[in-house]
Amino acid sequence: MxxxxxxxxxxxxxxxxxxxxxxxxxxxxxxxxxxxxxxxxxxxxxxxxxxxxxxxxxxxxxxxxxxxxxxxxxxxxxxxxxxxxxxxxxxxxxxxxxxxxxxxxxxxxxxxxxxxxxxxxxxxxxxxxxxxxxxxxxxxxxxxxxxxxxxxxxxxxxxxxxxxxxxxxxxxxxxxxxxxxxxxxxxxxxxxxxxxxxxxxxxxxxxxxxxxxxxxxxxxxxxxxxxxxxxxxxxxxxxxxxxxxxxxxxxxxxxxxxxxxxxxxxxxxxxxxxxxxxxxxxxxxxxxxxxxxxxxxxxxxxxxxxxxxxxxxxxxxxxxxxxxxxxxxxxxxxxxxxxxxxxxxxxxxxxxxxxxxxxxxxxxxxxxxxxxxxxxxxxxxxxxxxxxxxxxxxxxxxxxxxxxxxxxxxxGKTGTEIVARGTAIFFGLCACAFLPMYIGALWSRAITKAGAIAGMLSGAFASVFWMLFVHEKESTALLLCKKLFGVRSLGIRMVEGTEPGQMVEQFIRHGKFIWAFVDPLIIGLPLAVIVTIVVSMLSRKFSEDHLRRCFGGLAKAKQAS
Amino acid sequence: MLLGFEDPWVSLVYILCILSSLLCVVWGAFKWNAEATEEPEEEVRHWAEEEDKVEEEL
Structure with a gap:
């Protein structure tokens, strides 16, 4: 019924x-x-x-x-x-x-x-x-x-x-x-x-x-x-x-x-x-x-x-x-x-x-x-x-x-593992590649075109690299690290053979494998922020006209002239 | 043992969840009629023109 x-x-x-x-x-x-x-x-x-x-x-x-x-x-x-x-x-x-x-x-x-x-x-x-x-x-x-x-x-x-x-x-x-x-x-x-x-x-x-x-x-x-x-x-x-x-x-x-x-x-x-x-x-x-x-x-x-x-x-x-x-x-x-x-x-x-x-x-x-x-x-x-x-x-x-x-x-099971990491991969990537540029776009007049591009690329590459080769959860699922280097993650070479379930215990006991547990966000986001700011400081600023168009005041400026 | 919870941190967060939703409600009520017509006329016109152009293409 x-x-x-x-x-x-x-x-x-x-x-x-x-x-x-x-x-x-x-x-x-x-x-x-x-x-x-x-x-x-x-x-x-x-x-x-x-x-x-x-x-x-x-x-x-x-x-x-x-x-x-x-x-x-x-x-x-x-x-x-x-x-x-x-x-x-x-x-x-x-x-x-x-x-x-x-x-x-x-x-x-x-x-x-x-x-x-x-x-x-x-x-x-x-x-x-x-x-x-x-x-x-x-x-x-x-x-x-x-x-x-x-x-x-x-x-x-x-x-x-x-x-x-x-x-x-x-x-x-x-x-x-x-x-x-x-x-x-x-x-x-x-x-x-x-x-x-x-x-x-x-x-x-x-x-x-x-x-x-x-x-x-x-x-x-x-x-x-x-x-x-x-x-x-x-x-x-x-x-x-x-x-x-x-x-x-x-x-x-x-x-x-x-x-x-x-x-x-x-x-x-x-x-x-x-x-x-x-x-x-x-x-x-x-x-x-x-x-x-x-x-x-x-x-x-x-x-x-x-x-x-x-x-x-x-x-x-x-x-x-x-x-x-x-x-x-x-x-x-x-x-x-x-x-x-x-x-x-x-x-x-x-x-x-x-x-x-x-x-x-x-x-x-x-x-x-x-x-x-x-x-x-x-x-x-x-x-x-x-x-x-x-x-x-x-x-x-x-x-x-x-x-x-x-x-x-x-x-089979490996496929399920890859898909199961899909949400984390996408969230991490969005934060690293887009967040610094997005905040810069909305609040800062000083972020330049070169700064935005450099920040987006460095955030994206850093987080993808970290997911493929270091962060144990993704690198294990994505298999590339195993294929190229024979280990699940470059950060945990020493505990190869440990089951994923024992990872946290290993970490707490030895404290040596910290990089394998550090989320891509922790690496990629600060890097993208720094790159965005530094490159912006060194490159050509946007014209005042364009900034007015983005942040307002364009109509007033035209009236005044 | 506030609200039947053992840990004051859990009592606190239970209350904070409700208060933060209330904050959203109060904000919305307070700003209900504010900021309605801030879009600059020129930009709106420009946007309308663009839209017409796209429509023609369609």
């Missing part, structure tokens, strides 16, 4: 998504419509679209499950997501990006940077980086979603992957950013409804807010010995300061926030879709509450599942889930929630995946079509403005689906 309801609801949901995609298509007449929604998107749609793109299924299921293991200390990530990822991002980056985007008539993130630095190389280079590295990130989300959908609807993984991709492809290619954002708004609303119901039902099941927390506090004695040794002090306490678990928690939080989020093309372009700064200000409350209800609820519920599982099975969550962190939240929902909620929650997770993927498809396609072919190489304009972009999206989709399908088939 339940599965019949589930199938029916998925079909209705897909029809509504299809209808909204069609609305996007009908409302798209110009390139500006297709790329930035005619700059007239409603603040609710903009905020929901930003939030729903930001939060993928793994933020809820993966990180929620992690909270089931680590406890509520993970809420620091939620706090930073809201404060930095929404408040600071919208108020500081959003407003300036919007105004500068309008002044320079930019339609994509690479185009904004390219026009700000008067460089087709910047636009083409940024677009190329997006187009090369985003498919892996998209594959990571796509595979997770197809597996989940396949399991829920009892259809094969391959069928789920193709059906899912074709539906998203249709509304992204036809409807452009309007199709993406309208469906995002619906999907964000479903996610909000699902997560609100989840927190209310969980607290009411466990006897109220404070009693639920108290029950979790009382479980501290049940922390497994291995975790307790690592510094775990209970699910309502932070791990012991300086303990291995404390370091793991802090690095998860720092990387989870991912400074890269601030410079992600598919998110930054959202600021250019609204009419004025007023709409961005109006989007702030919606974005803040949305993120609170997503990761905040996932982490609180993730931790509280321990109380439920302990009361009902005598085991804590991770033991009840057989050691599979990602299974904790789905198992809890299945075991404890009413049937109607399972359907709602499934739709919420489906929405989380689709909203992230659709924006990725759009960003990849516009990078290839608009930024690289049309603008940077100056080809394709004559053949009709949007054709190149639409073909670009199609190519991006085919590459992502191919990676999702083939990597796993060809390389």
């Amino acid at each position: 339940d599965s019949m309801w589930m199938t029916l609801c998925v079909i209705i949901y897909l029809f509504v998504v299809g209808y909204l995609g069609y609305r996007g298509y009908r409302g798209t007449h110009t390139a500006t419509d297709y790329l930035v929604g005619g700059r007239k998107i409603h603040p609710y749609v903009m905020a929901m679209s930003y939030g729903a793109t930001f939060i993928s299924t793994s933020a809820i299921v993966g990180f929620g499950g992690a909270a089931g293991v680590f406890g509520m200390g993970l809420l620091w990530l939620t706090f930073l997501n809201i404060f930095a990822g929404i408040f600071l991002a919208f108020v500081f980056f959003g407003g300036r990006t919007h105004v500068m985007g309008l002044r320079l008539d930019a339609h994509t993130f690479p185009e904004l940077l390219g026009r700000r630095f008067q460089s087709r190389f910047v636009q083409g280079g940024a677009a190329l980086l997006v187009f090369i590295f985003m498919p892996l990130y998209t594959s990571a989300v796509l595979i997770g979603a197809a597996k989940y959908l396949g399991e829920q609807l009892a259809i094969p993984y391959e069928a789920a992957l193709f059906v899912f991709s074709i539906i998203i492809a249709l509304y992204v290619i036809m409807g452009g950013i309007k199709g993406v954002m309208y469906t995002d708004a619906l999907q964000g609303t479903i996610m909000l409804a699902g997560m609100t119901a989840l927190i209310l039902l969980t607290y009411s099941k466990l006897g109220g807010v404070v009693p639920a927390h108290q029950a979790l506090t009382d479980l501290a004695s049940q922390v497994p010995e291995k975790l307790a040794k690592g510094g775990h002090l209970g699910w309502t306490s932070m791990p012991k300061l300086g303990s291995p678990l404390w370091w793991t928690l802090v690095s998860t939080i720092v990387m989870g926030v991912g400074i890269g989020v601030l410079a992600q093309p598919q998110l930054a372009v959202r600021y250019m879709t609204v009419k004025s700064r007023r709409e961005i200000n109006r989007a702030v409350p919606i974005g803040g509450i949305f993120i609170l209800m997503m990761t905040g609820v996932a982490f609180v519920v993730g931790a509280l599942t321990n109380v439920y599982f302990f009361n009902n099975t005598g085991k804590i969550s991770i033991a009840a889930a057989g050691g599979d962190v990602e299974a904790i939240i789905p198992m809890f929902v299945k075991a404890s929630m009413p049937g109607w909620f399972s359907v709602l929650f499934m739709l919420a997770l489906l929405s989380a995946a689709m909203s992230t993927i659709s924006s990725q498809f759009h960003a990849m396609g516009t990078s290839l079509g608009r930024d690289l072919v049309e603008q940077s190489l100056r080809k394709g304009r004559a053949s009709g403005g949007l054709l190149a972009t639409r073909v670009g999206i199609l190519i991006g989709i085919v590459v992502s689906v191919y990676l999702g399908y083939e990597l796993e088939k060809q390389f």
Whole structure:
């Protein structure tokens, strides 16, 4: 009975998504419509679209499950997501990006940077980086979603992957950013409804807010010995300061926030879709509450599942889930929630995946079509403005689906490992290659064209080098280091043979392999900042006219003369 | 044991999450009608012209 309801609801949901995609298509007449929604998107749609793109299924299921293991200390990530990822991002980056985007008539993130630095190389280079590295990130989300959908609807993984991709492809290619954002708004609303119901039902099941927390506090004695040794002090306490678990928690939080989020093309372009700064200000409350209800609820519920599982099975969550962190939240929902909620929650997770993927498809396609072919190489304009972009999206989709399908088939577990690192690789690269230049573009008149190019290249090369050869997590998965040098990472030559799981222990015991654990961001970002500043100091500045055009005052200056 | 949490740092972050969302709400309410018409006329006109051009090409 339940599965019949589930199938029916998925079909209705897909029809509504299809209808909204069609609305996007009908409302798209110009390139500006297709790329930035005619700059007239409603603040609710903009905020929901930003939030729903930001939060993928793994933020809820993966990180929620992690909270089931680590406890509520993970809420620091939620706090930073809201404060930095929404408040600071919208108020500081959003407003300036919007105004500068309008002044320079930019339609994509690479185009904004390219026009700000008067460089087709910047636009083409940024677009190329997006187009090369985003498919892996998209594959990571796509595979997770197809597996989940396949399991829920009892259809094969391959069928789920193709059906899912074709539906998203249709509304992204036809409807452009309007199709993406309208469906995002619906999907964000479903996610909000699902997560609100989840927190209310969980607290009411466990006897109220404070009693639920108290029950979790009382479980501290049940922390497994291995975790307790690592510094775990209970699910309502932070791990012991300086303990291995404390370091793991802090690095998860720092990387989870991912400074890269601030410079992600598919998110930054959202600021250019609204009419004025007023709409961005109006989007702030919606974005803040949305993120609170997503990761905040996932982490609180993730931790509280321990109380439920302990009361009902005598085991804590991770033991009840057989050691599979990602299974904790789905198992809890299945075991404890009413049937109607399972359907709602499934739709919420489906929405989380689709909203992230659709924006990725759009960003990849516009990078290839608009930024690289049309603008940077100056080809394709004559053949009709949007054709190149639409073909670009199609190519991006085919590459992502191919990676999702083939990597796993060809390389088995290794393929899965490569895709699993896709998100981290893309976030790291965005931060190193784009962030210094983006901040410089918005706030500094002193950053020059040469500075921007040098910073982008050094950030990109440093982070790619670090991922391929040093940072153990990526270098192991990407295999190149093993092939060329016979070791997993140049930073851990001495502990070859150690299982990945023992890495942290080795590090703590010896402290000699630190480079293998240092995130590419820590190396690439400061390097890119220094290079950008130094080269800018040594190279030719932009003309006053161009700076006025970027930062305003152009009209006044003309009047005065 | 504020809110039933063992560690004051966890109590603090639980409250901070809610306060930071409230900050977003207050900011939005406070700025609801501010900064609506700041776009310079000339730029908007330029943008409209560009758009017309693209439309013609289409």
